[in-house]
Amino acid sequence: MLCEVCQKESFKYKCPKCLKKTCSLKCSKLHKSNDKCTGIANDSTMYISSETLKKADDEKHENNIMVQRDFNFLSNLKRKIELDKNDAFLKNKKTLLGNKRARYDGEIQRIIRRGVNCLLLPRGMQRSQRNRSKWDKPLDTFVWSIEWILCPPRDKLGEEETFEHISHRVKETDGLLDGISNVVYDKCCSIFSIENQKEDIEIKETKAEKSGKLLSAGVKFYMKYFPQNAIQVMDTKELVELDISSKCIAELFRNKTVIEFPTIYVAKDEQDLPQPYKVVQEPRLPDLIVRSKPFNHAEENNDDDDGDNAAPEESTTKPVTEGQQPHISIPQKQVSEDSDDDYDPTASFKL
Structure with missing residues (x-):
């Protein structure tokens, strides 16, 4: 059939409204212009009589x-x-x-864990996600996540690079050397030229032997120093040397400030530490610690912990001004575990 407009070519299209046959866009536009046709099949705004509706x-x-x-x-x-x-x-x-x-409110994101002032980062940040410090119910003790930063001697800067590793589930009752994982220990042997018996499968070194080798090699351990009662996340570029000879991890970290979890710098000499870090003498805390009202300890909701593994002693705090006693409030069901002054993580009791 031919186009109903030009009557020359075969039709290709039909008007959706009146079904008139056209062969091209030119004929379609001409049809709409001559016949006053909109080309819309169902115009919802068009009036329909009752007879048409029936x-x-x-x-x-x-x-x-x-x-x-x-x-x-x-x-x-x-x-x-x-x-x-x-x-x-x-x-x-x-x-x-x-x-x-x-804006990040540094005065709110702060928590006391086992006597350690922990500055918490916003959720989603990498260091916050890596933090797995918690109360471990099967072990019946608090376990820390510890970041190790091994600083090679200056004469090995071209051969060795600064090594960083995070160890998890380090018990607070262990010594700092006992908390070193095999990965960190092997790297220490490589960086500080310590004899390692890893290749000999039959001979396995005990923790005491590993600790003795590190001490005899003169390896020193440092921790970041923050002002007492710090409430803001910052990098002071200052380190304090840790006395690891007779203290456990809980005693080493007590009254210290960390960002999420502790960071330990390992080096043979102060000169090997990263620039511009410097070693300072940590000021001694006063012997008399002002006691507040009976402490209540708040639980911290940790995404990595199960409900029955919640830490029994974690309390949020705010900065305490001079002459003012701290006050910590938490749910009444939570039972206080240890007082701050009498807490000894190495003590054991027999019933």
């Missing part, structure tokens, strides 16, 4: 195409309004919040 019923008078068309039109219109309303709210919200930079 004729659209089916034989059983159960369905009506025109009524269904109007219902769909109103439903789509309602949905479009709701979507536009929600989109406008989200866009305005982003615009209002975009001008304000989220």
Whole structure:
């Protein structure tokens, strides 16, 4: 059949509204112009007489195409309004919040763990995700995550690089040398030229032998120093040397400040430490510690811990000014484990 407009070419298209046959876009536009046709099959805004509406019923008078068309039109219109309303709210919200930079409140994100002042980072940061320090119920003790940073001697800077490793589940009742993992110990032997019997499978070194080798090699251990009662996350670039001869981890870390978990620097000499870090003398704390009201200890919700592995002694604090006693409030069901002055992690009791 030929095009009903030009009567020359075979038709290719049909008008959705009047079904008039056209062969090209030019003929289609000419048809709309001459016949005043919109080309829209179902114009929902077009008036429909009652007679036309009745004729659209089916034989059983159960369905009506025109009524269904109007219902769909109103439903789509309602949905479009709701979507536009929600989109406008989200866009305005982003615009209002975009001008304000989220600020970290360092005075709130602070917690006392086993006598250690821990500064907590916002959730999602890498160091916060790596922190697995918790109360371990099967071991019946607190376990720490410890970061080890091995600083090679200056004469080996070209051969060895600074080594960093994080050990988990280090018991607070162990000595610092006992908490060194095999990976860290092997690297210490490599960096500090210590004889290692790793290649001999039949001979296995005990923890005491490993500790003795590290001490005899003159390896020193350092920890970052923060001002007492620090409440802000910062890097002081100052280190203090740890006395690891007779103290356990709990005694070494007590009254110290850490960011999430302790960081230990291992070096043979102060000159081998990273620049611009320097070793300072830690000021002695006063012998008399002001006691506050009976301590209540708050539980910390840790994503890595199970419900029955919650630490029995973790309490959030705020900065305490001079002449003011600290006050710590927590749920009444939590039972205090140890007082700060009488706490001895190495003590054992027999019933």
